[in-house]
Amino acid sequence: MHSTKLPPARLAWTVWGLGAALYIIGFFQRVAPGVMTAELMSEFTLGAAALGNLSAFYFYSYVAMQIPTGLLADSWGPRRLLTAGAAVAGVGSLCFALADGLFWACAGRLLIGGSVAVAFVAMMKLSSLWMAPRQFALASGMALFLGILGAVFAGTPLRLLVVAYSWRPVMLAASVLPLLVAVAIWIIVRDDPGERGYASYAPKAPSGTPRTGIIEGLRQVFSYRNTWLLLFAPGAVAGSILTFAGLWGVPFLTTHYGLGAPEAAALCSTLLLAWAVGGPVCGGLSDRIGLRKPLYVAGCAVLTAGWAVVILVPALPYAVLVALLIVIGFAAGCMIIGFAFAKESVPAHLAGTAAGVCNMGSMLGPMLLQPAVGWMLDRKWQGAMAGGARIYELSAFRTGFSLMLVWAVLALVCVALTRETGCRQMQ
Incomplete structure (x- = not known):
């Protein structure tokens, strides 16, 4: 017999929030090169075009993952998708921080972009299962707001850290966070409230809906x-x-x-x-x-x-x-x-x-x-x-x-x- 008790708000927002953590990391990594342009150009002997291409490797894989992400969210479920995304983001960040040449720096950016691309769709799927429909718009707006806060941290705070410690140690430290998020998602997040003994908000698909x-x-x-x-x-x-x-x-x-x-x-x-x-x-x-x-x-x-x-x-x-x-x-x-x-x-x-x-x-x-x-x-x-x-x-x-x-x-x-x-x- 299925429970009729809806999930408590604190648990619902915690589940959603762990997905949001990967979204924040994605925004941070998206704009981080902007405060390290001189360091990256000097380190890898880059002109502006090459630096722009290095930064854009994030977007190449991000765009390519948009359509597959929807399919993966349905087949794997948000928990597995977010866990895998956070883990790969950590590996990509590590690859970028330790890169001894442009190839590995680009590979790191490519891994980061493709992995964090799963965050938004997975978050929205979790919202539809764990939250009332009237909260869906709030969750969407909060996602954008929190994501941009991640980008803001990649501004002055990141620049000050780069000045104090150099870019490699800072980005190396940043690679640890998505790995921790991956562990937390696997332990806490569940695809459906039913796995925690609560009723799901997911609407039943109407009959006659085209497949x-x-x-x-x-x-x-x-x-x-x-x-x-x-x-x-x-x-x-x-x-x-x-x-x-x-x-x-x-x-x-x-x-x-x-x-x-x-x-x-x-x-x-x-x-x-x-x-x-x-x-x-x-x-x-x-x-x-x-x-x-x-x-x-x-x-x-x-x-x-x-x-x-x-x-x-x-x-x-x-x-x-x-x-x-x-x-x-x-x-x-x-x-x-x-x-x-x-x-x-x-x-x-x-x-x-x-x-x-x-x-x-x-x-x-x-x-x-x-x-x-x-x-x-x-x-x-x-x-x-x-x-x-x-x-x-x-x-x-x-x-x-x-x-x-x-x-x-x-x-x-x-x-x-x-x-x-x-x-x-x-x-």
Whole structure:
């Protein structure tokens, strides 16, 4: 006889929280190279293009894992998937910290990206089993907020640790945490509350629901115009934020605004925090007014205008620069609307696939932009060096960052061409 007693909130949030721990680690590792650019360029004798490619190895495997992760969450279960992900993340972090050449550094980044890619889907599956449906949105918002806090720790705190102890010992220490998380997940997490003697919140599948294979599901999802438009749009938002805050913002700010590396890292962290706040605000406001498109268009427009000023206007007053980065970060929160927008733009049985496609699109941005900006920087390099790392002129950064601006304009056009759903799921 199955229990009718629902799981206590403390246990439910603990189970979810251990999945969130891997998500936080993923965000930390995603942007960590941004405060170690000089050290990594000197250590591995890299130009900007090679450094951008090293950082982007995280995104190559992350994007590739988006569709398989949904299948693995169903077949393996969240417990096994999260345990394996955390363990591999630890091995990848260890590989990166001990790398004696570029090959092993790239291999470490590849392992990290592919392993932490499982966190979000597994967390959401746990939420649907362990938490009431009314808490699902809260769990989603908390996931993004906590993830970005992980990215913030990879800003000034990580920079100070790197300055004090060098990058290798710090990253070596960081490799221990995911291994501990893997052990904790295996001991505490269970796929279903029934394994702990509680009732599950999982809804029963309605009769007559189409069973669609992954290839057929993708074919059907891409037959809807909004899917294509909402695939390319978030790449500009996440891509520009993570390319700046996650890699090239610190060298740009230290070289052309005279900031110390910790101060530059703090400013990049401020951009990320504004993004964390903007997401829930934009999502909540969209739900309240019952519309998706207007807020998404407005957010993309503000983001585009903000980057245009930062990139094209030299020597901005510091207060103006800070204000612009905060506004850009907050406007980038419009990206969260895209996930609901994409799900509502296809029939209900394809909603999960559509959300996965949208999430893949968001990671295509940094995957392509980080190395592309680096390639442009190298093309404009004038030969200046400092501490074994290349120094780039303002014109080089302006040319490289123009790629972010071009994609932002294209994203604005894409969102403007979408069809409004009115916050209603297509039947």
